Amino acid sequence: MAKTREHFGGRLAVILAMAGSAIGLGNIWRFPYMVGEHGGGAFVMVYIVSTLLISLPVFLTEVMIGRRSHTNSRDAFARLSRHHPFWKGVGYLPIFIPLLIASYYSVIGGWSVEYFWQSCRQTFVTMSPDGTGALFNDYVTSPWRPVWTHLFFLLVSAGVVAGGVKSGIEKFSKITLPVLFVLIVVIIVYSVTLPGSAAGVRYLIHPDWSELTPRTFAYAMGQSFYSLSLGMGAIITYGSYVKKQENILATSTGTAISDLLFAIMAGFAIMPAVFAAGIEPGAGPGLIFQSIPYVFARMAAQLPFLSALMSILFFLTIIVAAMTSCISLIEVGVSFLMERAGLSRSKACVAIFLFCGGLGVLCSLSFGPLNDLKIAGMTLFDLFDWVCSNILLLLMSLLCVLFAGFVLPRRVLHDEFTNGGTLPFNDRIFPLVYFLIKWVAPVAVVIIFLTNFML
Numbered sequence: 001m002a003k004t005r006e007h008f009g010g011r012l013a014v015i016l017a018m019a020g021s022a023i024g025l026g027n028i029w030r031f032p033y034m035v036g037e038h039g040g041g042a043f044v045m046v047y048i049v050s051t052l053l054i055s056l057p058v059f060l061t062e063v064m065i066g067r068r069s070h071t072n073s074r075d076a077f078a079r080l081s082r083h084h085p086f087w088k089g090v091g092y093l094p095i096f097i098p099l100l101i102a103s104y105y106s107v108i109g110g111w112s113v114e115y116f117w118q119s120c121r122q123t124f125v126t127m128s129p130d131g132t133g134a135l136f137n138d139y140v141t142s143p144w145r146p147v148w149t150h151l152f153f154l155l156v157s158a159g160v161v162a163g164g165v166k167s168g169i170e171k172f173s174k175i176t177l178p179v180l181f182v183l184i185v186v187i188i189v190y191s192v193t194l195p196g197s198a199a200g201v202r203y204l205i206h207p208d209w210s211e212l213t214p215r216t217f218a219y220a221m222g223q224s225f226y227s228l229s230l231g232m233g234a235i236i237t238y239g240s241y242v243k244k245q246e247n248i249l250a251t252s253t254g255t256a257i258s259d260l261l262f263a264i265m266a267g268f269a270i271m272p273a274v275f276a277a278g279i280e281p282g283a284g285p286g287l288i289f290q291s292i293p294y295v296f297a298r299m300a301a302q303l304p305f306l307s308a309l310m311s312i313l314f315f316l317t318i319i320v321a322a323m324t325s326c327i328s329l330i331e332v333g334v335s336f337l338m339e340r341a342g343l344s345r346s347k348a349c350v351a352i353f354l355f356c357g358g359l360g361v362l363c364s365l366s367f368g369p370l371n372d373l374k375i376a377g378m379t380l381f382d383l384f385d386w387v388c389s390n391i392l393l394l395l396m397s398l399l400c401v402l403f404a405g406f407v408l409p410r411r412v413l414h415d416e417f418t419n420g421g422t423l424p425f426n427d428r429i430f431p432l433v434y435f436l437i438k439w440v441a442p443v444a445v446v447i448i449f450l451t452n453f454m455l
């Protein structure tokens with residue numbers, strides 16, 4: 001009896017840790033606006049299919065590489081390829097991608113701080129619902145406020161990494177994640193009952209196939225990789241902590257499904273409100289900051305206390321979810337600087353803060369004063385996000401599956417996947433999974449990768 005319990009606890013702990021990394025702004029903030037920009041229901045369908053057929057096999061690959069090599073992402077490739085110079089070099093890529101992401105991730109973290117502050121001041125409860133859009137515009141186009149909130153968010157995150165209170169924050173996120181889940185359910189219930197919201201529900205569940213373009217595929221796959229924290233060595237590192245007797249298929253599928261669910265739920269919380277408020281679904285990165293306050297402002301007319309309480313809790317939980325992700329993104333660079341450049345932890349944190357802070361300021365200003373500065377038709381923020389999610393993550397994931405499919409012997413993967421042949425179900429489906437990893441994922445990623453340059 002005690003044994004089964006212990007085993008269950010182990011698996012649940014793995015899923016929770018991985019889901020903690022996966023579930024973040026990617027699901028709540030990025031997924032809904034991607035849906036709005038790239039084809040509504042059609043995007044959602046492509047996203048679900050590509051999560052199950054492509055991202056999940058890539059996720060499994062990262063976990064297997066991690067567990068097999070039992071080390072961090074940089075050394076994993078070196079060790080498993082017996083120090084082949086090319087693969088040794090590949091291990092460096094996942095050091096830089098997280099830092100680029102942290103730079104603009106913390107801009108959105110800063111927006112959550114501002115909205116938390118506004119919630120505490122009861123701004124949404126006392127203003128007319130239609131005023132929430134103007135509030136957002138004034139805020140993001142201002143040259144100062146979003147820059148300060150961004151730097152504040154990054155400073156606290158870097159401070160946590162420097163002070164080593166990471167595990168405390170992560171324990172905290174085990175509480176806030178369920179709270180966020182409950183809040184989203186309440187918001188869904190409220191938002192689907194708003195007048196005009198039915199169009200938003202239709203928008204999500206009725207795919208309009210004419211909206212399906214090569215762009216939809218490219219962005220859906222990028223979103224799916226981003227949301228599962230793929231292509232950054234994060235899952236390789238987590239994989240190295242997974243116990244030998246753990247069933248990799250079960251834990252990875254559990255993580256992917258919870259991540260998917262969180263994203264879809266965020267879609268149902270936000271899209272109906274977007275339509276009810278008459279906001280353009282393709283409004284971009286500000287989508288949740290325009291639609292959710294609208295919901296709270298409407299709710300305040302009938303239930304002022306609930307609305308005030310929910311808005312404070314909602315933005316607080318978002319801050320925590322974003323901060324746990326931001327901390328792990330920063331930690332990669334910090335540990336690299338400590339080990340390779342011999343910096344102390346606090347000096348490394350200062351260096352990373354300056355680097356990400358500087359880049360992030362540019363991203364933040366691209367919503368206001370630098371809005372006209374466009375590279376390849378994109379603002380700096382969009383460019384950063386595009387380069388990371390649509391190029392670098394795909395590239396790194398491609399290298400991972402090629403490594404697993406063509407460098408590692410099939411026997412090694414089989415051994416990891418079936419725990420040495422002791423899991424009959426995994427054994428039976430191994431040929432399918434291997435085929436997905438070796439052929440389907442690389443071909444799909446290459447096609448999408450090239451599509452990105454032809455759009």
Ligand code: TRP
Binds near residue numbers: 021024025098227229
């Ligand atoms: N997946 C996270 C999200 O959805 C963001 C993220 C991407 C991440 N890569 C990561 C978080 C690596 C931690 C580590 O918000």
